Amino acid sequence: MSRKFFGTDGVRGTANQYPMTADMALKLGAAVGRYFRNDGDNQHRVVIGKDTRLSGYMFENALTAGLTSTGMNVLLLGPVPTPAVGLLTKSMRADLGVMISASHNQAIDNGIKFFGPDGFKLSDEAELEIERLVLEGVEAVQPQNIGRAKRIDDGRFRYIERVKSSLPSGVPFKGLKVVIDCANGAAYRAAPEALWELGAEVIPVGVSPNGTNINAGCGSTHTQTAAEAVVAHGADVGIALDGDADRVMIIDETGHVADGDQIMALLASRWADAGKLAGGALVATVMSNLGLERYLTDRGLRLERTAVGDRYVVERMRQGGFNLGGEQSGHIVMTDYATTGDGLLAGLQFLAAMVESNKTASELARNFETVPQLLKNVRYEAGQAPLEVASVKSAISDAEMRLNGKGRLLIRKSGTEPLIRVMAECEDADLLSDVVDSIVTEVEASV
The missing domain is CATH 3.40.120.10 (Alpha-D-Glucose-1,6-Bisphosphate, subunit A, domain 3)
Known part of the structure; x- marks a missing residue:
C-alpha cells in the first residue's frame, strides 16, 4: 500500500x-x-x-x-x-x-x-x-x-546541555574563532549559545529570523554566505546549518566547503582508530560519492548504502547495530548521542577533532578525492509522471549502457519536493555531463 x-x-x-x-x-x-x-x-x-x-x-x-x-x-x-x-x-x-x-x-x-x-x-x-x-x-x-x-x-537549554555533554571531557574550544550560520532557522539561539558556552569566539550569521527569511541566501544550502564570513573574519572554521538544524556543512579557514561525505569520512576514520565505530561500517545513502566508499575500503571499513532519506539510514543503523551514518547533504547521525541527524552535534564533533589533533579545518575536511558527480533537478507539476514516459525511459536506458563499467547512474523522485533528481558519477567528465544532460532534456520535454 x-x-x-x-x-x-x-x-x-x-x-x-x-x-x-x-x-x-x-x-x-x-x-x-x-x-x-x-x-x-x-x-x-x-x-x-x-x-x-x-x-x-x-x-x-x-x-x-x-x-x-x-x-x-x-x-x-x-x-x-x-x-x-x-x-x-x-x-x-x-x-x-x-x-x-x-x-x-x-x-x-x-x-x-x-x-x-x-x-x-x-x-x-x-x-x-x-x-x-x-x-x-x-x-x-x-x-x-x-x-x-x-x-x-527550558527545552532549548536541555538540548544545549545534551549536545555539550557529547564532547570528550577536557576539550575546550577556547581560542577557536567559529562562524555559525543558523539559516535564520530553528537553531538561531541554541547553536551560538552552545558554542559560546564551550569557550569559542562566535561569529553568528543567519540569526535574525522574521518568518520569511529561513534558508534565504544562507545556511547549509547557500554556503557562500558562511564561507565569505569565515574569510572576512579570519575564522578557524565555519559551521553552516539548515533551517531545522539537522544538516550541516563545514567551511574550512580558506572558505572551502566540506559536505556530509567528507565529515562522515573524518568521523568514521577517527572512531575506527579509537575502537568506537560499531560494526566497522558507516551507513550512507545511494547519493554518497564513490570516493567515500573507496576511502573506507582502503581502511578496512565498509559502506552500507540505503535509499535516500535519513530515516532509512537510521533504520539500517538500528537493524545492524551501527552507530554512525548520514547523507551527503549533511545529515550526520550519531546514535550514541542522538536519534536523528544533528547538525550542531556534528559540528561540535568536528571542532573537537581540530582541538584533539591540533590540525586546521582544511587538514581535516579533505579526506578523499571525490569521483566527479553531477546532479541536476527538473521540477514537475502535480499529476505528472515523467519517469513513466517512453522517451525518458529510453534515455535512461541509453545512459546506463554508456556508463556500464565506467560509472553509475541514479534517477529518482524527490521525497520532499516535486523534483526529478538526475545524478551520475563518472571519471570521464565529458561523458558524465553528456549522459545527465541527455536525460534532463527528455524529462524537461515530458513536463
Whole structure:
C-alpha cells in the first residue's frame, strides 16, 4: 500500500496548499493522537517543536487542536532544532514528538515530522496507519477528557546541555574563532549559545529570523554566505546549518566547503582508530560519492548504502547495530548521542577533532578525492509522471549502457519536493555531463 501524503520525511509542501493546510494539520493531529492514545488514559503527552517559518504558528495551533481533541496533553517547545524534538520526546517521557519544519526548503513551504516515544522517526507502517485514520476520521473524546496544552521554556537549554555533554571531557574550544550560520532557522539561539558556552569566539550569521527569511541566501544550502564570513573574519572554521538544524556543512579557514561525505569520512576514520565505530561500517545513502566508499575500503571499513532519506539510514543503523551514518547533504547521525541527524552535534564533533589533533579545518575536511558527480533537478507539476514516459525511459536506458563499467547512474523522485533528481558519477567528465544532460532534456520535454 502506497502512502498518500507522507513522503520520505513526514508530510511536506507549500503552506496553505494540500496537503499542508490547517485542516490537514488538524486531522493529522487527531489521527496521530488516536494512534498513540489508545487506552483512554489522560496521562499521555506530546511535545511539539517548530522552526521559524511564519506558517509555523498556524500548524502549531491546528496540530494542538487535533491532539487535545483526542485527549493528548501538548507541551509546546517553540523554535528548537529537529534533533531536540527527538531528544526531548524520549527524555520527557512523551508518547509522541512533532516537528513543524520543511528543513532546507524555502520559507513558503512547511512540513510535519513525527517521532515515536523512543525519539526515532516513525516507521512506514505507522505512517500508513496514521494515513488510514486521517482518511476515515477519528472520534473525539468526551469533554472532560480533552487534553491540555502549555508552553515549555527550558527545552532549548536541555538540548544545549545534551549536545555539550557529547564532547570528550577536557576539550575546550577556547581560542577557536567559529562562524555559525543558523539559516535564520530553528537553531538561531541554541547553536551560538552552545558554542559560546564551550569557550569559542562566535561569529553568528543567519540569526535574525522574521518568518520569511529561513534558508534565504544562507545556511547549509547557500554556503557562500558562511564561507565569505569565515574569510572576512579570519575564522578557524565555519559551521553552516539548515533551517531545522539537522544538516550541516563545514567551511574550512580558506572558505572551502566540506559536505556530509567528507565529515562522515573524518568521523568514521577517527572512531575506527579509537575502537568506537560499531560494526566497522558507516551507513550512507545511494547519493554518497564513490570516493567515500573507496576511502573506507582502503581502511578496512565498509559502506552500507540505503535509499535516500535519513530515516532509512537510521533504520539500517538500528537493524545492524551501527552507530554512525548520514547523507551527503549533511545529515550526520550519531546514535550514541542522538536519534536523528544533528547538525550542531556534528559540528561540535568536528571542532573537537581540530582541538584533539591540533590540525586546521582544511587538514581535516579533505579526506578523499571525490569521483566527479553531477546532479541536476527538473521540477514537475502535480499529476505528472515523467519517469513513466517512453522517451525518458529510453534515455535512461541509453545512459546506463554508456556508463556500464565506467560509472553509475541514479534517477529518482524527490521525497520532499516535486523534483526529478538526475545524478551520475563518472571519471570521464565529458561523458558524465553528456549522459545527465541527455536525460534532463527528455524529462524537461515530458513536463
